[in-house]
Amino acid sequence: MLQLIVLAAILQASLSIEMTFTLQEHEVQCFHEIIPKDKKFSLEYQVISGGHFDIDCNMMSPNSKTLYKEQRKQYDTFHHKTVEAGEYTFCFSNEFSTFAHKTVYFDLDLGDESTDIGADDESGEGAHATALTQLESSAYTIHESLRLVVDYQNHHRLKERIGREIAEYLCERVQNWSVGQTVLIVIVAFGQVYMLRKLFDKPVARGGKVGI
Amino acid sequence: MHVDIKDPEAKVILSKYYTNEGQFVFTTHTPGEHHICLSPNSTRWFSGGSRLRVYLSIDVGEHANDYKQIQAKEKLSELQLRVRQLLEQVDQITKEQNYQRSREERFRFTSESTNNRVLWWAVAQTSILLLVGAWQMRHLKGFFEAKKLV
Numbered sequence: 001m002l003q004l005i006v007l008a009a010i011l012q013a014s015l016s017i018e019m020t021f022t023l024q025e026h027e028v029q030c031f032h033e034i035i036p037k038d039k040k041f042s043l044e045y046q047v048i049s050g051g052h053f054d055i056d057c058n059m060m061s062p063n064s065k066t067l068y069k070e071q072r073k074q075y076d077t078f079h080h081k082t083v084e085a086g087e088y089t090f091c092f093s094n095e096f097s098t099f100a101h102k103t104v105y106f107d108l109d110l111g112d113e114s115t116d117i118g119a120d121d122e123s124g125e126g127a128h129a130t131a132l133t134q135l136e137s138s139a140y141t142i143h144e145s146l147r148l149v150v151d152y153q154n155h156h157r158l159k160e161r162i163g164r165e166i167a168e169y170l171c172e173r174v175q176n177w178s179v180g181q182t183v184l185i186v187i188v189a190f191g192q193v194y195m196l197r198k199l200f201d202k203p204v205a206r207g208g209k210v211g212i
Numbered sequence: 213m214h215v216d217i218k219d220p221e222a223k224v225i226l227s228k229y230y231t232n233e234g235q236f237v238f239t240t241h242t243p244g245e246h247h248i249c250l251s252p253n254s255t256r257w258f259s260g261g262s263r264l265r266v267y268l269s270i271d272v273g274e275h276a277n278d279y280k281q282i283q284a285k286e287k288l289s290e291l292q293l294r295v296r297q298l299l300e301q302v303d304q305i306t307k308e309q310n311y312q313r314s315r316e317e318r319f320r321f322t323s324e325s326t327n328n329r330v331l332w333w334a335v336a337q338t339s340i341l342l343l344v345g346a347w348q349m350r351h352l353k354g355f356f357e358a359k360k361l362v
Binding site for chain 1: 245265270290291294295297298301302304305308309312315316318319322323325326329330333336337340341344345347348351352355359
């Protein structure tokens with residue numbers, strides 16, 4: 001079976017990569033990222049559908065040292081500061097599951113918590129240590145706050161998705177089981193009467209004993 | 213590489229074959245989960261079991277804007293560009309909130325529907341049980357009377 005290893009590389013220094021993907025049962029999916037030295041990053045993942053909502057995750061440094069390894073977690077965050085530049089690999093594994101395919105959301109945040117004004121690559125300027133006007137520093141503060149808002153919205157979106165999926169599944173299950181139970185009641189009722197009648201319909205040729 | 217993009221209503225937005233490199237842009241018309249599927253061109257089955265490494269970069273919303281281009285085209289100063297970026301960000305947040313509002317509505321509808329179903333089916337099943345029980349008694353009474361056992 002052809003396995004796809006996805007490499008998601010960021011183009012800009014302080015961006016975050018987030019992805020929602022599906023993992024089939026017994027499947028492992030790995031992602032690679034080239035991260036420079038002395039960079040703080042955080043990996044956050046959450047299982048949003050499937051089975052018991054758990055997944056295995058492990059992260060390895062460029063020299064194959066395991067930085068993080070957890071089994072069967074529903075949600076976790078992992079922070080680390082890189083000591084070497086290179087390709088970091090993180091894998092999600094659904095190998096323990098026999099029939100549940102999972103949907104996993106992860107967010108790799110390579111943002112630096114430095115207050116490097118002007119290092120915002122979206123504006124295209126490099127960092128400069130000159131004094132900033134009030135407007136510029138306000139703009140930066142607003143930008144950071146809005147990033148936080150987007151982050152919270154993300155979390156909310158995930159929670160809502162999990163809840164909604166459970167609710168829809170419940171609704172369907174209630175309907176199916178109710179129909180099934182009703183049909184069963186009717187079948188059993190008719191079946192009981194029929195069996196009882198059959199008991200009495202036996203020919204009396206067995207020495208006059210009838211039924212009960 | 214074959215790229216398939218489906219919108220939340222399972223309608224195909226894009227379905228194209230690319231060579232080993234490709235770029236695609238699309239604007240969504242429905243809010244919700246879009247599915248982006250990448251599959252290798254499976255004409256080489258003898259190479260089954262081999263692994264493929266794919267580079268993927270997805271930019272959504274305001275991250276998809278090329279600010280250098282916007283700055284050059286509209287001749288904005290540094291500050292103006294930042295303000296523009298903030299406006300885009302706020303726009304995104306507003307869109308996301310609208311989306312959440314419609315999602316909450318659907319969630320509420322599902323919950324109320326479940327509530328109704330539980331209630332209605334409980335009533336229905338109880339009455340069916342009673343009806344069927346009564347029918348059983350009546351039928352068997354008639355049957356035993358006909359068989360001259362009571």
